[in-house]
């Protein structure tokens with residue numbers, strides 16, 4: 001396949017960026033999107049130009065590193081996949097593809113397509129855990145049976161990979177889907193229940209503090225989320241948060 | 251050759267660990283505050299260690315090269331984690347897990363370490379559940395198990411095909427709690443580029459801030475390396491793109507022995523490569539072998555017809571298929587250990603029975619399982635006289651619930667529906683059993699420097715059983731190191747903070763800077779990947795699934811040549827200041843080019859077949875691996891002396907007191 005790539009180039013956090021155009025030839029439709037980027041970078045290096053910086057690691061949709069905004073969609077046109085799982089067979093020969101970084105105040109661009117998502121870590125530090133120390137005497141794992149349905153729902157929420165596509169997609173750059181996934185997972189399990197309200201309050205406070213926008217329930221995040229994290233999590237979190245702000249144990 | 255002291259405690263094997271814990275020094279809680287520990291890596295090993303050490307009161311500095319600790323390569327582990335819980339009442343026990351692991355490792359691991367691993371395994375599951383890890387459960391609300399290759403019990407705990415993700419997020423959340431409390435200082439996007447030794451002890455590291463490019467000095471009373479495995483020396487592997495040997499190799503060059511570098515696991519069930527653009531290979535979890543049956547056509551004509559697209563695999567009748575694992579190993583069938591399954595696939599493909607264009611693929615077929623589960627489900631749901639179509643649909647639902655994400659991953663990559671047509675798989679490099687040599691306390695041969703997780707060599711011998719790496723990483727980090735490190739640090743409570751202005755830090759920093767500048771200023775003609783791919787090809791062809799003396803000698807010479815060309819001709823764009831992924835890669839490949847040679851040298855030295863190491867010169871009449879216990883029942887620990895070719899071999903003789911040495915048989 002022969003393609004034209006229009007890619008956001010930005011030297012560092014302070015620099016002004018711009019879209020630049022790169023023709024690319026002979027892309028195999030069986031290659032992944034990132035393998036196509038590898039091909040481009042190899043050409044750029046051999047020509048003595050600066051290759052395009054982008055985040056990636058596992059290349060199988062689980063680490064949450066890759067993060068490209070392709071043709072106006074987070075992780076590109078395919079559904080339920082990350083950028084690294086997107087394959088070139090989803091594009092047409094001769095097509096022009098626009099590639100940009102995630103855009104959000106809370107995710108400043110470091111270089112080209114690489115953004116700083118440490119705000120997500122700080123939200124986690126504020127409460128995304130169960131307060132339990134490592135101990136060789138924790139109670140037996142089967143001491144508290146957990147209804148399969150709760151365990152399954154908790155699991156579904158727990159599959160969030162922290163990629164930030166939900167934020168990049170949202171017109172308000174809200175991080176509600178990400179935060180609610182963690183809040184829900186832990187609230188659904190007996191181990192996480194005791195701190196559920198406290199957790200919701202602290203994580204939401206940190207989210208606001210980081211400069212993420214408000215959730216206005218447009219639902220765009222759910223559509224673009226590569227892991228199918230459901231909007232129900234946001235509803236569940238709102239319940240925790242509201243009940244926390246109305247009770248004193250927050 | 252000196253004798254290595256593994257510091258294995260005296261006494262019966264079942265009592266060693268408890269006795270050791272009772273006898274070693276501890277640091278009192280008030281003094282822990284005076285002690286700094288550097289943890290390099292935030293995978294299961296590093297994440298669990300950092301969190302536990304911080305909870306105990308030590309000041310921890312943790313490093314990872316990704317933008318968040320949550321993205322460490324452990325996140326990608328799919329199938330599960332072992333623990334001797336015996337929840338299924340199928341006769342599992344600490345002893346049985348210990349026995350299976352030693353046997354699975356083809357009698358090349360250290361008994362005492364493996365026993366301890368089995369002993370603490372049950373605690374891991376308790377700890378993870380307490381953190382909110384959502385393991386799979388049955389309708390009664392209790393934890394579910396599956397079985398994995400090389401064992402006859404069901405002891406694997408799992409969270410669909412995302413077990414590593416869930417366990418890592420558990421460790422990451424424990425870390426997050428300590429980061430929030432200020433007990434862990436987290437350095438994301440930082441790469442350790444050297445260890446600093448003061449008076450023979452590890453007292454810090456030199457790291458590069460990957461965003462600003464700044465070279466930093468960090469000091470501590472002890473340094474813990476949890477940097478993962480080095481499978482990417484093959485270029486193509488199932489490891490994440492960034493997985494590398496640099497941290498381990500740098501400590502090796504400063505005095506840490508590298509043990510059994512040639513022990514590599516080639517995993518039998520990966521998606522075959524599709525072309526030259528391939529940047530990595532994708533694993534299909536071994537748990538699939540619980541339900542998938544592996545086969546190739548019996549007749550060459552059928553192979554040809556399939557390759558030409560004239561015949562579909564589903565059109566072949568049962569008696570036209572060769573279920574070669576079931577045929578060769580009736581007792582274990584499709585669940586033989588990984589090394590055995592991989593070699594068997596290679597044997598069939600080398601004989602011309604590979605089922606795709608490249609001739610390097612076999613089928614993994616779920617149709618029997620789909621029908622079996624469908625019938626069960628129909629019975630449970632009370633559906634009478636269900637048609638084949640209905641049964642198939644019900645069965646597909648059951649299979650989807652178990653392996654949905656894996657099937658989806660396969661479909662995205664291959665563009666075929668594995669519910670309707672068998673998957674194609676082929677072996678790929680997956681895990682490295684070799685690694686930094688450590689004693690029973692997980693200390694390397696540098697005082698105060700420890701190695702945990704896949705980065706060390708200790709528990710899996712010459713072959714790792716499925717679902718045991720996650721177990722080992724978490725055992726090391728949650729339950730072993732936090733105790734053993736105290737024994738060493740008890741002598742450091744009066745040392746005070748370690749200065750970063752000593753000549754040792756200054757010198758180490760200078761060497762790191764010089765190396766980086768050399769790479770940038772080289773201005774050659776080829777990209778880093780060009781050299782990495784060449785190295786990978788030599789490794790795969792001559793140091794891969796089957797090895798022989800001639801090939802290994804050639805490999806050593808070729809790797810030396812590629813290394814020479816790399817330093818003459820590599821082109822690294824950009825500058826040392828600022829974010830420069832090509833520079834990061836260049837440093838890593840430079841280290842792979844040294845490790846690769848030591849790897850081949852180790853494989854050459856070990857003239858026996860064991861586990862993942864198959865020397866063609868050493869096989870039974872049936873083509874099975876043949877060990878030589880009289881000559882090779884030792885750990886090969888290599889000391890760096892200047893060039894990989896001059897590395898000096900030290901042997902740790904392995905003693906088997908609790909398990910009788912036997913040739914493995916899975917028939």
Ligand SMILES: Cc1cc2nc3c(=O)[nH]c(=O)nc-3n(C[C@H](O)[C@H](O)[C@H](O)COP(=O)(O)OP(=O)(O)OC[C@H]3O[C@@H](n4cnc5c(N)ncnc54)[C@H](O)[C@@H]3O)c2cc1C
Pocket residue numbers: 290291292293294295296313314315316319321322323324325326327328329330331413414440441442443476477478479488489490493494496497533680681702703704705716717718719720721723
């Ligand atoms: C696809 C796949 C599936 C697997 N499935 C299973 C399974 O089902 N069950 C099982 O038991 N095992 C499985 N394994 C094996 C298992 O996942 C790994 O062995 C294990 O996770 C390794 O953990 P670790 O903590 O040692 O290292 P890793 O998770 O690899 O972590 C390495 C860490 O070190 C950091 N690092 C490395 N070098 C540096 C440096 N120089 N400076 C700073 N930081 C550095 C990285 O940033 C990272 O944080 C699987 C492996 C793969 C590839």
Ligand code: SF4
Pocket residue numbers: 159160161162163164165166167177178181224225226227228229
């Ligand atoms: S909720 Fe979905 S889109 Fe948002 S960070 Fe998690 S996985 Fe990514």
Ligand code: FES
Pocket residue numbers: 055056057058059060061062063064065066082083084085
């Ligand atoms: S690179 Fe890991 S999710 Fe895409």
